[in-house]
Structure formats: structure tokens, C-alpha cells
Amino acid sequence: MDNKSNVKLIALAICGAACMGAAFYGLSFLTGYQVPAPNISEDLTPLRSFAGWFLLIFCASMIIRTLGRMSSRISDRWFLSFPLGALGIVLLMFVVLWLRPSGILLSTTGRTTTLDGKYIRSVEELKAFQSKAILSPNVPLAPAGFDFNAAKTLWKERCNKCHTFDSVADVFKSKYKKTGKIDLIVKRMADYPTSGITPEESKSIQMYLNEKL
Incomplete structure (x- = not known):
């Protein structure tokens, strides 16, 4: 293939990438x-x-092209070119994977972005984020001297009538606790005819679940 054909192919690839980028950008919105x-x-x-x-x-295309060229040169003299080239690519991948979480390479970016714009870049940071308590915005903070032990006892008495909390703990934590909707689920329980939860008790239960559970 002559140089003119190579230039045409490169120009076609660049134009195609530009068109795909423009389409991707527009479709995103x-x-x-x-x-x-x-x-x-x-x-x-x-x-x-x-x-x-x-x-x-x-x-990926460059790697395939390089491997193709190396394979065409394999002979008695170049028989080590292919395995050494493949080994070099694997080592490069491991180096990049080590540098990224270590903070040397791209230390401010990550695959997961939190609502406050911070990035999660390691398993330890992900576990810390998942275990972090989220306060519900519609639940007031407990005042000074609030008896959390009494609120816990009240919660166990009132909220284990129909079913035990352990049977719905996973749903409660993922659907209400992590999304800041403690008030929604407690009010829903209080509105149930046989719950016996008064408005004051509802506030106490919300404060306990919001800050201690």
C-alpha cells in the first residue's frame, strides 16, 4: 500500500472519529x-x-498492529520478539494499574463519583463510603440530652409488631437510610392503623434511626 493510500485511510479514520464524537456529544444531551x-x-x-x-x-489497534509486525519477523533470529513484546504489554498494564490508585498517575479521577463531586479510587474508599452514615435532611438533629436508649426501646416496641426489623434490614438500609428518607418510612409505619405510634414517638424514632442506626 502506497503513501497516498495510507494518508487517505488516516484521514478517513480521523473524519470518522470526529463524526462519532459529534454524534456521541449530541446524543448525550x-x-x-x-x-x-x-x-x-x-x-x-x-x-x-x-x-x-x-x-x-x-x-488496542496499535497493539494488534505491533503484534502483527512482530509475528511477521519471527525467525531463527527474532524468535523472542513475539513473547517479549507480549510480556512488555502485560507489564505495562500492571504498571498503569499500580500507578493509578497509588496517586502518582491521575490521582484526582476515578470510576465512581459521589454527589459532592469527590471520586472513589480504591476498595478501601468504597467500603468507607458505604459504611458512612447519611443523615436524612427532613429529620431534625436530636437536641442536647436526648435519650437515645429510650428511643431505641421505643423503636423496638413499636416497629417490630408486624415483622421483625432483621427481615427488612437490608431494604431499609439501601432504600431509605442510604437515600436519606428515614422520615418517609417512619411516617408510613405511623400511619398504619395498628401501629400505635404517636407524632411525638415518630419524631423520637426518626432521630434514633437517623443518627444511631
Whole structure:
């Protein structure tokens, strides 16, 4: 293949990538996507996502091209080129994986973004985030001297009539506790005819579940 054909193929690839990037950028807004935090740019996020996929495909193509060239040169003299090249690629992948979480490479980015715009970059940070208590915005903080032990006893007496809390603990934590909707589930229980939960007791139970559970 001559140089003119190579130039045409490169130009075609560049034009195709530009068209795909423009389509990806436009479709991102048509689908009504939202950024996870207000301090993240709505304009740059689709471009960064497309750039990541483009670099992945580009690097994979270059690796395949390099391996193809090495395989064509394998002979009695170059028989080590293919395994050594493959070993070098694997080592490079491990180096990148080690550098990223260590903070040396791209220390401010990550796959998971929290609502306040922070990134989770390691398993330890993910576990800490999952175990972190989330306070419900509609539940007032307990006043000074609030008796949490009495509120706990009240909660056990009132909220274990129909079923035990252990049977719904996972749903409660994932659907209400982690989403800050303690008030919603407690009010729903209080509205049940046989609950016997008064408005004052409802507030005490909400404060206990919000800050201690």
C-alpha cells in the first residue's frame, strides 16, 4: 500500500472519529443525561467519555498492529520478539494499574463519583463510603440530652409488631437510610392503623434511626 493510500485511510479514520464524537456529544444531551455533582462540567463530561473510548480502541489497534509486525519477523533470529513484546504489554498494564490508585498517575479521577463531586479510587474508599452514615435532611438533629436508649426501646416496641426489623434490614438500609428518607418510612409505619405510634414517638424514632442506626 502506497503513501497516498495510507494518508487517505488516516484521514478517513480521523473524519470518522470526529463524526462519532459529534454524534456521541449530541446524543448525550438528547438522552437527558445529568452529571452526578454540580462541580462537574456538563460540556466536558461527554467529551472525556468519548476520548476514553477512542484511546482504548486506538491503543488496542496499535497493539494488534505491533503484534502483527512482530509475528511477521519471527525467525531463527527474532524468535523472542513475539513473547517479549507480549510480556512488555502485560507489564505495562500492571504498571498503569499500580500507578493509578497509588496517586502518582491521575490521582484526582476515578470510576465512581459521589454527589459532592469527590471520586472513589480504591476498595478501601468504597467500603468507607458505604459504611458512612447519611443523615436524612427532613429529620431534625436530636437536641442536647436526648435519650437515645429510650428511643431505641421505643423503636423496638413499636416497629417490630408486624415483622421483625432483621427481615427488612437490608431494604431499609439501601432504600431509605442510604437515600436519606428515614422520615418517609417512619411516617408510613405511623400511619398504619395498628401501629400505635404517636407524632411525638415518630419524631423520637426518626432521630434514633437517623443518627444511631
